[in-house]
Amino acid sequence: MIASDFSSSVERLGEMIAEAAVIVPFTGAGISTECGIPDFRSPGGLWSRNRPIPFDEFTASRAARDESWRRRFAMEPTFAAASPGRGHRALATLYRAGKVPAVITQNIDNLHQASGFAADHVIELHGNTTYARCIGCGLTYDLGWVKERFETLGHAPECATCDAPVKTATISFGQAMPEDAMQRARELAQQCDLFIAIGSSLVVWPAAGFPLMAKNAGARLVIINNQPTEQDDMADLVIHHDIGDTLGPFVGN
Known part of the structure; x- marks a missing residue:
């Protein structure tokens, strides 16, 4: 059901939250845009300005690794200045109340x-950009270490242990999805009675399959997104409105 009246749709969302025993939120870039973090796919998004660097290109080319790290360091002030928005805080309120066992997210922030x-x-399907990891042995690194080595060497550093490339702990195009996170997300989707997709275009697979999985397992499905998605028709409630305004009433003290 796509609600035409915003206030009544938020009221209905509140009723569904109250009725649910286990709520699983699934979040995409839209929940973080009010925090100052731009999304990737929309006009003016990051990928409209910079072509994504696929994983195989990152591993094969030092120039690609250097460019990848230049982009990440250029974004550091944005990530460092960001703090949780109303959507994040509303979900954290439900988490503290015992309604939400975990959150599945496509975000890396x-x-x-x-x-x-x-x-x-926090089930991170696409990793986390606030630290780095060796793609060989998996050793983690602070971004400060990477930046210092980058500036000293003049190029992206290799792992101090195994000499493999070091990249942000995110999942790039062509890189294998984290199986542990995927399995946990599948279990959560199949065990909840309310699944809320928030700020996701629901076009990136296999992640976009989790709302369908939850619905097929008997959960109610809510989609909150500024733009329509291909899964709107199967949802029990669809709200095309600002995420912060929609979830703001559920922020607790």
């Missing part, structure tokens, strides 16, 4: 953790 979710309860 660490804002769910900053809002109060335990790190183990």
Whole structure:
């Protein structure tokens, strides 16, 4: 059902939240735009200005690795200045209340953790850009170490242990999805009675399959997104409105 009246749709959302025992939120870039973090796909988004660097190109080309890290360091002031928005804080309120066991996210900005979710309860399908990882042995690195080495060497550093490339702990095009996170997301989608997709275009697979999985397992499905999605027709409630305005009433003290 696509609600035409915003206030009544928020009221209905509140009723569905109250009736649910287990709520699983699924978040995309739209929940973080009010925090100052631009999305990727929309006009003016990051990918309209810079072509994504695929994983195989990153591994094969030092120039690609250098460019990847230049872009990340250029974005550091944006990520460093961002704090959780109303959407993050509303979900954290439901988490503290015991309604939400974990959040599934396509985002890489660490804002769910900053809002109060335990790190183990943030299922990051696309990784996390606030630290780095060796793509060989998996050793993690602080971004400060990477930047210092980048500036000293004049190029992207290799792992101090195994000499493999170091990249942000995110999932690039062509890189394998994290199987542990995918399995946990599948389990959550199949065990909830309310699944809320928030700020996702629902076009990136296999992540976009989780709302369908939850619905097929018997959960109610809510989609909150500024723009229509291909899954709107199967949702129990669709709200095409600002995410912060929609979820703001559910922010607790």
